[in-house]
Amino acid sequence: MRPSTIWFTLKQGVKNIKRNLMFSIASIITMAACIFLVGIFYSLVNNVNHIARKVEQEVPITVFFEKETTKKEMKEVGKLIKARPEVAKLEFESAEEAWEKFREQYFQGSEAAEGFKDDNPLVNSANYHVYLNEIERQNELVAYIQGLEHVREINQSEEAAKTLGSFNKLVSYASIAIISILLLIAVFLISNTISVGISVRKEEIGIMKMIGATDGFVRSPFVLEGIVLGLIGAAIPLVALYFVYTNVVEYILEKFNVLTGVVAFIPVQEIYMVLLPVGLALGIGIGLIGSFVTTRKHLKV
Amino acid sequence: MIDLVDVSKSYGKGLPAVNHANLHVEKGEFVFVVGSSGSGKSTLIKLLMKELDSTSGRITVSGERLEGMKHRRIAKYRRKLGVVFQDFRLLKDRNVYENVAFAQRVIGRPTRVIRKRVPEILQEVGLAGKYKSFPDELSGGEQQRVAIARALVNRPDILLADEPTGNLDPKTSEEIMTLLEEINERGTTVLVVTHNKDIVNSMKKRVVTMHDGIIVSDEEEGGYHEA
Numbered sequence: 001m002r003p004s005t006i007w008f009t010l011k012q013g014v015k016n017i018k019r020n021l022m023f024s025i026a027s028i029i030t031m032a033a034c035i036f037l038v039g040i041f042y043s044l045v046n047n048v049n050h051i052a053r054k055v056e057q058e059v060p061i062t063v064f065f066e067k068e069t070t071k072k073e074m075k076e077v078g079k080l081i082k083a084r085p086e087v088a089k090l091e092f093e094s095a096e097e098a099w100e101k102f103r104e105q106y107f108q109g110s111e112a113a114e115g116f117k118d119d120n121p122l123v124n125s126a127n128y129h130v131y132l133n134e135i136e137r138q139n140e141l142v143a144y145i146q147g148l149e150h151v152r153e154i155n156q157s158e159e160a161a162k163t164l165g166s167f168n169k170l171v172s173y174a175s176i177a178i179i180s181i182l183l184l185i186a187v188f189l190i191s192n193t194i195s196v197g198i199s200v201r202k203e204e205i206g207i208m209k210m211i212g213a214t215d216g217f218v219r220s221p222f223v224l225e226g227i228v229l230g231l232i233g234a235a236i237p238l239v240a241l242y243f244v245y246t247n248v249v250e251y252i253l254e255k256f257n258v259l260t261g262v263v264a265f266i267p268v269q270e271i272y273m274v275l276l277p278v279g280l281a282l283g284i285g286i287g288l289i290g291s292f293v294t295t296r297k298h299l300k301v
Numbered sequence: 302m303i304d305l306v307d308v309s310k311s312y313g314k315g316l317p318a319v320n321h322a323n324l325h326v327e328k329g330e331f332v333f334v335v336g337s338s339g340s341g342k343s344t345l346i347k348l349l350m351k352e353l354d355s356t357s358g359r360i361t362v363s364g365e366r367l368e369g370m371k372h373r374r375i376a377k378y379r380r381k382l383g384v385v386f387q388d389f390r391l392l393k394d395r396n397v398y399e400n401v402a403f404a405q406r407v408i409g410r411p412t413r414v415i416r417k418r419v420p421e422i423l424q425e426v427g428l429a430g431k432y433k434s435f436p437d438e439l440s441g442g443e444q445q446r447v448a449i450a451r452a453l454v455n456r457p458d459i460l461l462a463d464e465p466t467g468n469l470d471p472k473t474s475e476e477i478m479t480l481l482e483e484i485n486e487r488g489t490t491v492l493v494v495t496h497n498k499d500i501v502n503s504m505k506k507r508v509v510t511m512h513d514g515i516i517v518s519d520e521e522e523g524g525y526h527e528a
C-alpha cells in the first residue's frame with residue numbers, strides 16, 4: 001500500500017470509531033473487563049501456585065524406619081531416595097537428634113525430660129526429611145518409598161499443598177468460564193459496532209464498490225477500527241492491573257507482616273512478561289476476529 | 302468495446318428483465334438506450350457493471366469476458382468504467398474536491414497525482430471554482446457535473462449513464478447531455494439511458510430501444526419512439 005492509501009485508511013478507521021462512539025465505548029469496556037479478569041486470574045493462580053510450591057518445598061516428607069534397622073541399611077535407603085529426580089534435598093535425623101529436638105520443643109529444658117536421660121523414648125525415630133522440587137510428584141514418591149525395605153512409616157505434609165491445589169483448580173474453572181463468556185460478549189459487541197459502522201456508511205461503500213475499490217480496501221478501515229478498539233481495550237486493564245497488583249502485594253505484606261518470609265509474591269515484572277503480550281494479543285485478536293467476520297459477512301458485493 | 306451476444310437476465314419467475322439481447326458498441330460511439338419504465342434498461346447497465354450476473358449469453362466489455370470473472374478481478378474491471386446515476390450518489394459530508402478525489406484514493410493513486418488530476422477534470426466539466434462547495438450547496442446540474450467528474454477522473458474507457466437527467470429541468474438536462482457529447486468527442490465511449498424524448502430526437506445519435514427486456518430497434522441517427 002502507498003503511504004497516501006494507508007493514511008486514508010487510518011483516517012477512515014478513526015472516523016468510524018468517532019461516528020458510533022457509544023458502541024465503541026461499550027466494546028472497549030467489555031474487552032477491558034475481560035482482559036482485566038484474565039490478568040487478575042493469571043496473577044492469582046500463579047501466586048497461589050508459587051506459594052504452594054514454596055510451602056511444599058519447605059515442608060518435607062518424613063520417612064521412619066522399622067525397629068532394628070541398622071545405620072548402614074538406612075544409608076542404603078537414603079541413597080535410593082536421593083537418586084529420585086524429584087527429590088531436591090535429603091536430611092538425616094538420628095534418634096538422638098529427634099529426641100533432642102522434641103525435648104527442646106515440648107519440655108523447654110524442664111527437669112521432667114531428664115527422667116528419660118539414658119532411655120530415649122524416640123528410639124525408633126531416626127528419619128529422613130525429604131524435600132521435593134516438584135510437589136505434583138509427591139504421591140508418586142511416597143508410593144515409591146513405601147515400597148522400599150525397612151521403611152515403616154511416611155509422614156506426608158500434603159494438607160497445605162492439597163488445599164491450595166484445589167483452590168487453584170476452582171479459580172481456574174471459574175475464570176475460564178467467566179473469561180469465555182466475556183470474550184464472546186466482547187467479540188459480539190465489536191461485531192455490532194462494526195455492523196453499525198457499515199450500515200451508516202452503506203452509501204459510501206456502494207460508491208466505493210462502483211468506483212472499483214477492492215474488498216480489502218473497503219474492509220480495511222473496519223478491520224483497523226476493530227484492532228484499535230482491541231488495543232485500547234487491552235491497554236486500559238493492563239495499565240490498571242499493574243498498579244492494582246503492586247499495591248495489593250504491598251498492602252498484604254504490610255498488613256499481615258507475619259506472612260513475610262512465609263509468603264513471597266511473584267514480582268510484577270515477571271507477571272507482565274506473560275500478561276503483557278497475552279493481554280495485547282487478546283485485545284488485537286478479539287478486535288481482528290470481530291471485525292474480520294463482520295466485514296466478511298456484510299461487504300461481499 | 303461492448304459486446305452482448307444473446308444475453309438474458311431473469312430475477313426469478315416471470316418475464317426476463319433482459320431477454321436475448323444482442324448489442325455491439327464500437328470504441329468511441331455514443332449510444333442512447335430508451336424504453337418505457339420497466340423495460341430493462343437499468344438491468345442492462347447493472348449487467349455491464351458486473352453488479353449483476355447474466356442468466357445466459359455472453360458479455361464482453363473492453364476486452365473482458367464478464368461471465369465467470371473472478372471476484373477479485375471485478376474491482377479492477379470496474380476501474381475501466383465510469384458510472385453516473387439519476388440520483389448523483391455524492392458523499393454529502395465531503396466537498397466537491399474530496400468527492401472527486403475519493404475515486405482516485407479508492408484506487409490508490411498517490412496524492413501528488415490527485416492534486417494535479419482533480420482540478421483538471423473539474424475544469425473539464427465546468428466546475429472550476431466550486432472545489433470547496435458541499436453537494437447541498439450545489440444545483441442539481443452542478444451535482445451531476447461532480448458525479449461526471451468523479452466518473453471520469455480515472456480515465457475510463459466507457460462512461461455508463463443511467464438516466465443522468467432524470468432529476469433535472471430541461472435546460473440543465475440539455476447542458477448535461479452536451480457535456481456528455483463533449484466527453485464522447487474526446488474519445489470516451491458513452492452509453493446513456495434516458496427518457497428525454499426531445500434531447501434524443503435533437504441529438505441525432507444511435508438509439509437502442511428496449512421493450513419488456515427485448516431490444517426492439519437499434520438505429521443510427523435514430524429518434525425516440527415508444528415501442
Ligand SMILES: Nc1ncnc2c1ncn2[C@@H]1O[C@H](COP(=O)(O)OP(=O)(O)O)[C@@H](O)[C@H]1O
Binds near residue numbers: 336344345
Ligand atoms: N432487484 C430486482 N428484483 C426483481 N425484479 C427486478 C429487480 N430489478 C428490476 N426488476 C424488474 O426487472 C424489470 C426491468 O427493470 P429495470 O431494469 O429497472 O427497468 P428500467 O430501468 O428500464 O425501468 C422490471 O420488471 C422490474 O420490476
Ligand SMILES: [Mg+2]
Binds near residue numbers: 342344
Ligand atoms: Mg431504470
